[in-house]
Amino acid sequence: MAERIYASYWFETGGDPARAADTIAGEQSSGTFVALPTETPELKARSGARVERLEVLGTSPTPSLPTPKVSSVYTQCLLELSWPIENLGACLPTLMATVAGNLYELRSVTGLRLLDLQLPLSFAAAYPGPAFGIQGTRGLAGVQTGPLIGTIIKPSVGLSPEETAQQVRELVAGGIDFIKDDELQADGPHCPFEDRVRLVMDVVNDHAARTGKKAMVAFNLTGDLDRMRRRHDIVLAHGGTCVMVCLNAVGLVGLHELRRHSQLPIHGHRAGWGALSRSPALGFDYAPLQKIWRLAGADHLHVNGLRNKFSEPDDSVIAAARAVLAPVMPGVDMPAMPVFSSGQTGLQAHDTYAAIGCADLIHTAGGGIFGHPQGVSAGVEALRASWDAAMAGESLAARAAQVPVLARALEFWK
Amino acid sequence: MAERIYASYWFETGGDPARAADTIAGEQSSGTFVALPTETPELKARSGARVERLEVLGTSPTPSLPTPKVSSVYTQCLLELSWPIENLGACLPTLMATVAGNLYELRSVTGLRLLDLQLPLSFAAAYPGPAFGIQGTRGLAGVQTGPLIGTIIKPSVGLSPEETAQQVRELVAGGIDFIKDDELQADGPHCPFEDRVRLVMDVVNDHAARTGKKAMVAFNLTGDLDRMRRRHDIVLAHGGTCVMVCLNAVGLVGLHELRRHSQLPIHGHRAGWGALSRSPALGFDYAPLQKIWRLAGADHLHVNGLRNKFSEPDDSVIAAARAVLAPVMPGVDMPAMPVFSSGQTGLQAHDTYAAIGCADLIHTAGGGIFGHPQGVSAGVEALRASWDAAMAGESLAARAAQVPVLARALEFWK
Numbered sequence: 098m099a100e101r102i103y104a105s106y107w108f109e110t111g112g113d114p115a116r117a118a119d120t121i122a123g124e125q126s127s128g129t130f131v132a133l134p135t136e137t138p139e140l141k142a143r144s145g146a147r148v149e150r151l152e153v154l155g156t157s158p159t160p161s162l163p164t165p166k167v168s169s170v171y172t173q174c175l176l177e178l179s180w181p182i183e184n185l186g187a188c189l190p191t192l193m194a195t196v197a198g199n200l201y202e203l204r205s206v207t208g209l210r211l212l213d214l215q216l217p218l219s220f221a222a223a224y225p226g227p228a229f230g231i232q233g234t235r236g237l238a239g240v241q242t243g244p245l246i247g248t249i250i251k252p253s254v255g256l257s258p259e260e261t262a263q264q265v266r267e268l269v270a271g272g273i274d275f276i277k278d279d280e281l282q283a284d285g286p287h288c289p290f291e292d293r294v295r296l297v298m299d300v301v302n303d304h305a306a307r308t309g310k311k312a313m314v315a316f317n318l319t320g321d322l323d324r325m326r327r328r329h330d331i332v333l334a335h336g337g338t339c340v341m342v343c344l345n346a347v348g349l350v351g352l353h354e355l356r357r358h359s360q361l362p363i364h365g366h367r368a369g370w371g372a373l374s375r376s377p378a379l380g381f382d383y384a385p386l387q388k389i390w391r392l393a394g395a396d397h398l399h400v401n402g403l404r405n406k407f408s409e410p411d412d413s414v415i416a417a418a419r420a421v422l423a424p425v426m427p428g429v430d431m432p433a434m435p436v437f438s439s440g441q442t443g444l445q446a447h448d449t450y451a452a453i454g455c456a457d458l459i460h461t462a463g464g465g466i467f468g469h470p471q472g473v474s475a476g477v478e479a480l481r482a483s484w485d486a487a488m489a490g491e492s493l494a495a496r497a498a499q500v501p502v503l504a505r506a507l508e509f510w511k
Numbered sequence: 512m513a514e515r516i517y518a519s520y521w522f523e524t525g526g527d528p529a530r531a532a533d534t535i536a537g538e539q540s541s542g543t544f545v546a547l548p549t550e551t552p553e554l555k556a557r558s559g560a561r562v563e564r565l566e567v568l569g570t571s572p573t574p575s576l577p578t579p580k581v582s583s584v585y586t587q588c589l590l591e592l593s594w595p596i597e598n599l600g601a602c603l604p605t606l607m608a609t610v611a612g613n614l615y616e617l618r619s620v621t622g623l624r625l626l627d628l629q630l631p632l633s634f635a636a637a638y639p640g641p642a643f644g645i646q647g648t649r650g651l652a653g654v655q656t657g658p659l660i661g662t663i664i665k666p667s668v669g670l671s672p673e674e675t676a677q678q679v680r681e682l683v684a685g686g687i688d689f690i691k692d693d694e695l696q697a698d699g700p701h702c703p704f705e706d707r708v709r710l711v712m713d714v715v716n717d718h719a720a721r722t723g724k725k726a727m728v729a730f731n732l733t734g735d736l737d738r739m740r741r742r743h744d745i746v747l748a749h750g751g752t753c754v755m756v757c758l759n760a761v762g763l764v765g766l767h768e769l770r771r772h773s774q775l776p777i778h779g780h781r782a783g784w785g786a787l788s789r790s791p792a793l794g795f796d797y798a799p800l801q802k803i804w805r806l807a808g809a810d811h812l813h814v815n816g817l818r819n820k821f822s823e824p825d826d827s828v829i830a831a832a833r834a835v836l837a838p839v840m841p842g843v844d845m846p847a848m849p850v851f852s853s854g855q856t857g858l859q860a861h862d863t864y865a866a867i868g869c870a871d872l873i874h875t876a877g878g879g880i881f882g883h884p885q886g887v888s889a890g891v892e893a894l895r896a897s898w899d900a901a902m903a904g905e906s907l908a909a910r911a912a913q914v915p916v917l918a919r920a921l922e923f924w925k
Contacts, residue, residue, distance in 0.1 A: 124667075125695065126667065126668055126669070126695065127666040127667055127668055127669040128666070128667070129665050129666065129667065129877065130820045130853075130854065130877075130878070131877070131878045131882075133665055133666060133881075135665065135666055135670070135674070135678070136665075136666045136669070140666060140669040140670070141669070143669060143701070144666070144668050144669030144701065145669070162789055162790055162791075163791060164822060165822060165824065166822075182699075182700075183699055183700050183701040184668050184669070184695065184699050184701070185668075185695070185697060185698075185699045186697075186698055186699045186700055188697060188698065188733075188734050188735070188738075189735070190697075190733045190734050190735070190757060190760035190761050190765070191695070191697040191698075191699075191733055191734060191757075191760065193757070193759065193760040193782075193783065194694045194695060194697075194733060194757040194759075194760045194780075194782045194783070195695055197783050197786060198694060198695070198757070198760075198782030198783050199694070199782050199783075199785070199821070200785070201783065201784070201785025201786040201789055202784065202785035202789065202815075202821035202822055202823060203785075203821060203822065204820060204821055204822045209785075251543050251547055251549065251550075252541040252542070252543065252547060252549055252550045252554060252558070253540065253541060253542070253543065254540055254541055254558050254598050254599075255540070255541040255550070255554040255555070255557060255558030255559070255598075256549065256554070260549070264549070280608045280612060280613070281539065281540065281598065281599070281605070281608060281609055281612070283599060283600075283602060283604075283605040283608075284599075284600055284602065284605075285596075285597055285598050285599045285600045285605075286596075286597050286600055287557070287558065287597040287598070319602075319604045319605055319608060320602050320604050320605060321602070321603070321604070321764065321767055322764050322767070322768050324602075325764075343604060343605075343607070343608040343612070345607065345608075345762075346604035346605065346607040346608045346612075346762075346763065347604050347762055347763060347764045348759075348760075348761055348762005348763050348764055348765050348766075349760065349761060349762050349765065350735065350736050350739075350761045350762055350764050350765030350768065351604070351762050351763065351764030351765065352762075353735055353736070354736050354764065354768075366608075368607075368608045368612030368613050369607065369608070369611050369612050369613075369615065370615070370616065371613070371614070371615025371616035371617075371623075371793075372611060372615040372787065372793060372794045372795070373786065373787075375576055375615055375616065375793055376576055376790040376792070376793050377576075377577060378790070379785075379786060379789055379790050379793070380786045381786070401616075406544045406618060407613070407616035407617065407618055408578060408579060408580075408616055408617065408618045409616060410579065439544075440544065463543065463544075463545075464544070464545045467547075468545075
C-alpha cells in the first residue's frame with residue numbers, strides 16, 4: 098500500500114469547520130484559492146491532502162487570534178490530514194513546508210497548532226536517527242543505571258576559559274556525570290571555543306585518569322557549518338564525549354549535517370521553543386518537532402522539568418519527555434534522551450520517575466547542586482540519592498534518614 | 512568603541528516592568544534565576560545585557576498568553592536591550608539563541624515579540640549578503656525598470672514534469688518575467704527535480720533563443736544540503752537563473768551553505784512564517800528576521816501582498832517590504848527584492864508603489880494573469896500596464912482607455 102504522511106492539528110475557525118478543513122488540505126497540497134481547470138479529479142485524487150478526521154471540540158464567542166474575518170462564533174476542532182509520500186519524497190525540509198508551512202497564515206482559521214505527526218518508514222530509511230541515543234550516551238558517560246546527574250556552567254556567559262575550567266574542576270571532583278555549556282556560550286572572543294575545550298578537557302581527562310570517572314561535557318558548537326565541524330573536531334581531539342547545538346538556531350540542515358560529521362552524541366538545545374509553542378492557539382506541540390529532530394540525529398533533547406522556572410506547565414513537560422522516549426514510528430525506536438532542567442532538585446525525582454516510567458534521562462540542576470551547604474559533591478550525591486529512592490520505591494524522607502547529605506539537601510531544596 | 516548588538520521587543524508582564532526587563536536581560540546574558548557569587552560586578556559589566564530603553568505602552572486586566580503567574584493587571588512595554596559583541600562574536604546562529612532564545616519562555620512575561628535588530632558592522636564582514644540582489648536579478652531577468660511580473664506554477668503539487676513544462680510554455684509565450692515553483696513542489700517521485708528542470712528549461716531556453724527574452728524560473732531545491740547543492744548544479748547546467756528555498760524548513764545553516772555554493776539568485780520562501788508571527792503577543796516581526804536572512808544570502812524575500820488572501824494585514828506587509836529594501840545596517844545596503852503574492856492583480860499596483868516608493872520588486876499573480884479572458888499574454892500585459900500607470904502617476908482608468916487588455920482585466924480583477 099502506498100505510504101502516507103499523517104499530521105494532526107488543533108484549529109479554530111469562524112466559519113464552517115468542514116470547509117476550513119478542506120481549505121487547509123487544499124492549501125497544503127494541490128489546491129489554491131480559486132478552482133483551476135488543471136486541478137483535475139485524477140490529480141486531486143493522486144496528490145490532494147485528505148481529511149482523515151474532523152472533530153468539533155467546542156465553540157467560543159471570540160477568536161483566539163486576531164482575524165480580519167469576523168464571526169459571531171468560533172469553533173475549535175481536531176483535524177487529521179494525510180498526504181501521499183509521492184508529493185514530496187522522504188525529505189524532512191519539504192515535510193516541514195508541507196505540514197507546517199503556509200497553513201498557519203490562512204484567513205479561514207483563527208488559530209492552528211500542529212499536534213502530532215505519523216511518518217512512513219521511508220523517512221527512517223532516509224535519515225540516520227541518533228547515533229548514540231540512550232545506550233551510547235550511558236556508555237560514554239559510564240552511567241549504566243539511573244539518570245545522568247548534570248549541571249550547566251553558570252554564569253551563562255562571561256566566564257573566561259580558565260574560570261570555566263575552574264568550575265568544571267569543582268564539578269568533576271564532586272562526581273558529576275554531565276556538564277553543559279549555556280546556549281549563549283559558543284565561541285565569543287571572550288571565551289574562545291578551542292581554549293575552553295582544551296582547559297576543560299584537561300581537567301576532565303586528569304580526573305578520569307585518576308579515578309576512572311569521565312564526566313560528559315556538552316560543548317556548545319552552535320554556529321556556521323564549517324565552524325561547527327571544526328569545533329566538533331576540537332572536542333574529539335581533546336577526548337571530549339559530547340557536543341551541543343541550538344536546534345532552532347542552526348535549523349534542520351544544520352542538525353543533519355552535524356549528524357553526518359559527528360562522532361559524538363549531539364545534545365539538542367531548543368532555545369526559541371517558547372516562540373513556537375507558547376500561544377496555545379499557534380505553532381507546535383513538541384511531539385512532532387522532536388520526531389523530526391530525532392530522525393535528523395539529535396541524541397539528547399531538552400524538555401524543561403517538572404515545576405520549572407519557565408512558563409511551560411507540567412503536563413506539557415511530561416508529554417514532551419514521553420514523546421522523546423517513544424518510538425519515532427511503529428517499529429523504529431531511534432530513542433533520544435530527554436533532558437530535564439530549570440529549577441530542578443531532588444524534589445522532582447519521584448514525580449519525574451513516576452511520570453515517565455524510567456530513568457533514561459539527564460537531570461540537570463544548578464542551585465540544587467551548588468547550593469548544598471556541604472559543597473558540590475554533597476549536592477550531586479543528594480540528587481543521586483533522590484533518584485535511587487524514587488527507583489527503589491522509597492520516600493525521600495526514608496532515604497534521607499540513611500543519607501545525611503540528602504537530609505541536609507532537603508533543608509534547602511524548595 | 513566596542514560594538515554592541517541592539518534588539519527591541521514588545522513584552523507584557525503581570526509584574527513590575529523594570530524587574531521583568533532585568534529578568535529578560537539576565538536570562539539572555541550572564542544572569543540566572545538565582546544570584547551567583549561567580550557573577551561578579553566586573554563580569555556583569557563586561558557581559559551582561561543592558562536595558563537601553565523601557566517604555567510602558569498600556570495595561571490590560573487579562574494576560575495576552577496563558578500564565579501560571581496570575582496578576583490583576585498586565586503591563587505592555589517596549590524594551591530595547593543591548594549586548595557586547597564579545598559575548599558571541601559575529602555568529603548568526605548564536606545571535607538567534609541570544610536575541611530569540613529562552614526569553615520567550617520566561618514566566619515573568621505573558622507575551623514577548625522581537626520587533627527589530629541593529630547589528631554591528633562585524634556581521635556584515637562575517638556574512639556575504641545577497642550575491643545578486645536587485646541589480647543582479649534585473650540583469651538575469653532582463654527587466655531594467657518596473658517590477659518583475661511573475662506567477663506560480665499551479666496546482667501547487669501534482670503536475671508531472673511534462674505538465675509543468677506545458678504551463679511554462681504558455682507563460683513564457685505570454686511574456687512573463689518570473690515563474691516560481693510552489694513551496695510544496697521540490698523533488699517528489701511524481702515530479703522529479705531534474706526532469707522538471709530539464710523540460711522547463713528546454714521551453715525557456717527555446718523561447719529565449721527565438722525572442723531574446725529569458726524568463727527567470729525559481730526552482731524549489733529545498734532539501735538536505737547535498738541534494739540542494741546537486742539540484743542547484745542541475746539548474747545551472749540547464750541554463751536556469753534562479754533557485755528557491757524554504758527558509759524556515761532548511762534553517763540558517765541551510766541558507767548560508769546554499770549561498771556559499773550558489774551561482775544563482777536565491778529566492779527565499781518563508782513558509783511557516785505564520786507560526787512565528789500570527790500571535791501579536793509572540794514571536795517575530797519580519798524586520799529582524801529578514802535582516803538575518805539577507806546577511807546569510809537571500810536575494811528575494813516573500814512579504815505577502817496588499818489585500819492578500821492570507822491573514823496578514825496591509826500595514827505588516829508594507830513594513831515588511833520596506834524593511835527588505837532598507838539597508839541591513841547603516842552603511843551596508845545588501846538589498847533584497849521583496850516578493851508580493853497572494854490574491855494579487857493590477858489593482859494593487861498603485862497602492863504598492865505608493866507604499867514602498869519604488870518598483871524594485873517581484874509581483875506575482877495567479878488568477879490575476881490566468882483569468883484574463885484574452886489569455887496569459889493579455890494577463891501579463893495588463894498587470895505590467897497597471898505598474899506603468901502607477902509609476903507614471905496615471906490612474907488605472909486613464910491607462911485602461913489606452914490599453915484594451917487592461918480595460919478587459921479591470922472587468923474581472925476584484
